[in-house]
Amino acid sequence: MDSSEMNEGEIHQIDSDDVIKEEDETENEEGEDLTEDAEALKAELAKIVVHPPSYEQSLMEEFDQAEFSPSYKDNLPKENLVLQYAENFRRQMVQLYRDRKPLFLNPVNECGVEKFVCTTIRPTLLEFKELYNWDGAAEFVADYLNIEPLKPEYELPKRLISPSTVLKRQKGNCFEYSTLLCSLLIGAGYDAYVISGYATKETCLADESRDICPLLKKKEEVQEEARKKEMKKYNVKPPRDLRSKFELKQESKKEAEKQAEKEKQRKEEEERIAELEKPPPDPYFGLRIHAWVLVLSGKREVPENFFIEPFTGLSHPMDSSNYLGIESVWNNVNYWVNMQDCSEGVKGLSFDLGDSTVWEFMFPNNDKPLLKIPDAEDDLNDMDDDEKTATSGQTRENTQMTMDDEEHEVEKYLDMPPSWVDALKLSHRDFQMRCPHGKKTKVYKRAKLEKFAHYLMKDGLISRLSVYEDRELTDLMKVHEYYAHRSDKLTQKLTNHRTGQVCENFDPGRPRCLKEHQFKSSTPGPENERVMIFYHEARVDGLVKREETQTEMTEEYSNRDDFLFYKYVEFGKRAKKFGPQETSSANKGRPINKMIQKFHRNRNKPANEDIAEIIFHVAEDKIHISYHTEDVRIAASTREFLKPPNWDEKGAVLTFNPEMHQTFQVDPMLPMNKQVELYEMLMELLKAEEKCRNEVRDSQNEVRNILDDRTKEEAASELDISVYDTERNEKAKKHRRELERQQLEEKMRKQEMDIDYLAPFLAKIGNPEKLSKQQAFSLKEECLADLKQRLIDKANLIQARFEKESQELEKKQAWYQQNQVSMGKEDEEEYLTYCKEAIFRIHILDLRLTRHKEQAPHKYMQLEQKLRNDERLSEFF
Numbered sequence: 001m002d003s004s005e006m007n008e009g010e011i012h013q014i015d016s017d018d019v020i021k022e023e024d025e026t027e028n029e030e031g032e033d034l035t036e037d038a039e040a041l042k043a044e045l046a047k048i049v050v051h052p053p054s055y056e057q058s059l060m061e062e063f064d065q066a067e068f069s070p071s072y073k074d075n076l077p078k079e080n081l082v083l084q085y086a087e088n089f090r091r092q093m094v095q096l097y098r099d100r101k102p103l104f105l106n107p108v109n110e111c112g113v114e115k116f117v118c119t120t121i122r123p124t125l126l127e128f129k130e131l132y133n134w135d136g137a138a139e140f141v142a143d144y145l146n147i148e149p150l151k152p153e154y155e156l157p158k159r160l161i162s163p164s165t166v167l168k169r170q171k172g173n174c175f176e177y178s179t180l181l182c183s184l185l186i187g188a189g190y191d192a193y194v195i196s197g198y199a200t201k202e203t204c205l206a207d208e209s210r211d212i213c214p215l216l217k218k219k220e221e222v223q224e225e226a227r228k229k230e231m232k233k234y235n236v237k238p239p240r241d242l243r244s245k246f247e248l249k250q251e252s253k254k255e256a257e258k259q260a261e262k263e264k265q266r267k268e269e270e271e272r273i274a275e276l277e278k279p280p281p282d283p284y285f286g287l288r289i290h291a292w293v294l295v296l297s298g299k300r301e302v303p304e305n306f307f308i309e310p311f312t313g314l315s316h317p318m319d320s321s322n323y324l325g326i327e328s329v330w331n332n333v334n335y336w337v338n339m340q341d342c343s344e345g346v347k348g349l350s351f352d353l354g355d356s357t358v359w360e361f362m363f364p365n366n367d368k369p370l371l372k373i374p375d376a377e378d379d380l381n382d383m384d385d386d387e388k389t390a391t392s393g394q395t396r397e398n399t400q401m402t403m404d405d406e407e408h409e410v411e412k413y414l415d416m417p418p419s420w421v422d423a424l425k426l427s428h429r430d431f432q433m434r435c436p437h438g439k440k441t442k443v444y445k446r447a448k449l450e451k452f453a454h455y456l457m458k459d460g461l462i463s464r465l466s467v468y469e470d471r472e473l474t475d476l477m478k479v480h481e482y483y484a485h486r487s488d489k490l491t492q493k494l495t496n497h498r499t500g501q502v503c504e505n506f507d508p509g510r511p512r513c514l515k516e517h518q519f520k521s522s523t524p525g526p527e528n529e530r531v532m533i534f535y536h537e538a539r540v541d542g543l544v545k546r547e548e549t550q551t552e553m554t555e556e557y558s559n560r561d562d563f564l565f566y567k568y569v570e571f572g573k574r575a576k577k578f579g580p581q582e583t584s585s586a587n588k589g590r591p592i593n594k595m596i597q598k599f600h601r602n603r604n605k606p607a608n609e610d611i612a613e614i615i616f617h618v619a620e621d622k623i624h625i626s627y628h629t630e631d632v633r634i635a636a637s638t639r640e641f642l643k644p645p646n647w648d649e650k651g652a653v654l655t656f657n658p659e660m661h662q663t664f665q666v667d668p669m670l671p672m673n674k675q676v677e678l679y680e681m682l683m684e685l686l687k688a689e690e691k692c693r694n695e696v697r698d699s700q701n702e703v704r705n706i707l708d709d710r711t712k713e714e715a716a717s718e719l720d721i722s723v724y725d726t727e728r729n730e731k732a733k734k735h736r737r738e739l740e741r742q743q744l745e746e747k748m749r750k751q752e753m754d755i756d757y758l759a760p761f762l763a764k765i766g767n768p769e770k771l772s773k774q775q776a777f778s779l780k781e782e783c784l785a786d787l788k789q790r791l792i793d794k795a796n797l798i799q800a801r802f803e804k805e806s807q808e809l810e811k812k813q814a815w816y817q818q819n820q821v822s823m824g825k826e827d828e829e830e831y832l833t834y835c836k837e838a839i840f841r842i843h844i845l846d847l848r849l850t851r852h853k854e855q856a857p858h859k860y861m862q863l864e865q866k867l868r869n870d871e872r873l874s875e876f877f
Helices: 003-031 036-046 077-096 134-144 163-169 174-187 245-276 376-382 385-412 428-433 583-588 675-716 730-755 759-764 773-818 825-869
Strands: 191-199 289-296 306-309 314-316 323-330 335-338 359-361 439-444 447-452 461-468 476-483 490-496 501-506 514-520 530-534 543-548 552-557 564-571 592-599 611-617 622-627 638-642 661-664
Touching: 134 174, 134 314, 163 174, 174 191, 174 289, 289 323, 514 675, 530 675, 543 675, 552 675, 564 675, 592 675, 611 675, 622 675, 638 675, 759 773, 773 825
Parallel strands: none
Antiparallel strands: 191 289, 191 323, 289 306, 306 314, 323 335, 335 359, 439 447, 447 461, 461 476, 476 490, 490 501, 501 514, 514 530, 530 543, 543 552, 552 564, 564 592, 592 611, 611 622, 622 638, 638 661
8 A cells, every 4th residue: 555545544534533523522512401592503503404416417328239249349459558558648648738628539439348539430432422522421421310419518428439330320429420421531532530629509519590501602603804805907996985084083983982882881781680690608618529520631632621510511611710629630540639729719720740849649650741850961061071071970870870779669669450340331222311211401591401312202302492581480482492313304493482483404304305494383374474495405496495475485496407596476365255265266376476587697508598587477467588698798688578468378379569579689789589589489488487387386385285294293293213223113023023923933833743752653544633542552552663663773773883893993903913013103103092092982882872771661661651641542541
């Protein structure tokens, strides 16, 4: 016993003696009569009741240790050595820095065994391509797990569950989140680390109610530099600006003052709103313990360092205000302690882990390059030649001694043992679920994001983003829905509840190649305002876009052989008719007043003959043509036709006169068209008008068909399931079950055929439905006689092989006796080998024959018993 223990024992002894003396004195005092004041004081003191302090013991989840491998329950000698090394390191840190908080070094695992935090990281690259990049892995970890806050929030956790168990239970605290994410990132090739430090309350509790949803953040638009217009040699000079420069300067000054005032008001309003939305003061500010992930630049072409918040899966810059300090950093190789001042949070911290002045590493085999110390060779430049020679010789001797010492010291270095965690495994079905029970909801600033597992919702919904006007999430503005695996190829749907506008987006593969559909929810039917965008590369007509209102329709085309790129139609009002409405009138469509077609330039034709625009004035019975402008002209030729009065009569003879045609020809030197040519041109234009009218009707019918299809698709909402997905594909599952049933029936039929001993004998007599007594006795005798004969034949076959092998051995032995004198060593060895093999075969045949003789009677008796018990023969025996 040391002096300290003796002192403690003496102290306890003194205290006990004092207590005994006090009790004796109290007993003596109680035996005496007390005064009235003493009695009153005693009664008053008796009212005081002292209760022992009560505390709620944090109950940790218990695990069945039988489910874990031995590495979870015990430590290898090297792991125990590392734990001792870590304990020594902790004691030194406590001795040198008494004011620092304890380090997170060796918590217990799910089996209650102490494990070093570096060995808890299990680098793993899973087979899912989404987990190969850091953003996909971080999003998966944030969605796949449920958050368990630290309790209490200002103390390090006593237990750190392995990443494999975290994947199974789908929940964990910030340290378990970070360990799992770091394992996936290191396995994918990133230079990732787990950080133990301090963060704000919102970060520790994953409270994103004051943050903008990442889906609503606008991407930084790259501002393209305005291209300078190329000045041509003969450009017309712009007119002189005769306005007063002083007045322009005063106007620009006033405009600048207005803009500055608006900007000032905007900033004041933003500051006011930020002050109102500012969270209440946190009593544990700067004390809340948190863990997150650090990714350093270098590997995987990461340009700069950044943090990853494991609860949200989002990246944060190195000067993020969410993090207030760092205690330590570790990966699967080493452990570093931060020696820098964190009074300003993480701003300005150096993450050069090789700099031992700002990062104290635990293991000497640091994988980070250390800062170079200036060598003594820099001082040799100031010495003489003799001094340099002497100094260099001494340096070489010291260097050699140092290298020898290092060779001995390297062997003493303690490296990190392998991870004790089982291999991380994740099934394809669990990966598709992504969230616990397939659903997860996140609340942001004026927005709510709901995530669903693939194939969980019948309509294929995988996420829904609801945007609200107020922070209480009561005034809904718009809803953005994302879909997957839909048969109708629907991927996104945006509904604006303020304007009633709906926008749907589709993947390629629809029958009419629809890409985007915009309409109003109040008027979803045809002949209303809508915009349709198509995959024009997959359409024969090259339609890119179709805009429709109640009175107009515009279509845009691309890459057409006829150079058409624009079509415009103006509709009139339907004539009101009294009486029963005709069913065919609704399908005829709205009356057409005007149609316009525009064409690109066709370089194979002269500009005066290449039509740029055709306007069909249907209501006025006119056709107006505009041609393309020649390169040397500033105006274009035009032509206008009046349609004949009887142009719409079938089989009528159309007349033409010069008053029905007007033209403006830019080049007066060109010859005028003849009447016959103009008549043929008018006939072609009438055909073109009829064709254009039919195309308009086809477009209207196409719109109706698309809307009908959308109505049916929304009602059915079928999902596409791959043929390789055997769990969800009902057709493939039914087909597989049918094949299994057929195979089982075939197997049972073969077994019945093999077991039925009477089948060949029944076939001889024609397979009668009922046997007579004579037939039954005959079948039994024939069956037993057949078995007896087969047993005898088998015995004779074994006996014949035995005799053959014996004869060949005797012949070989006789040959050896005759040629023994003249035989060489190789022949003798070959003879001995043959004899061994022959004797072995003879012995095996002898054993088989003996066993067959022993089993033959039993087989005969078993068959006789089976025949007696057979349903077809049992009634006769």
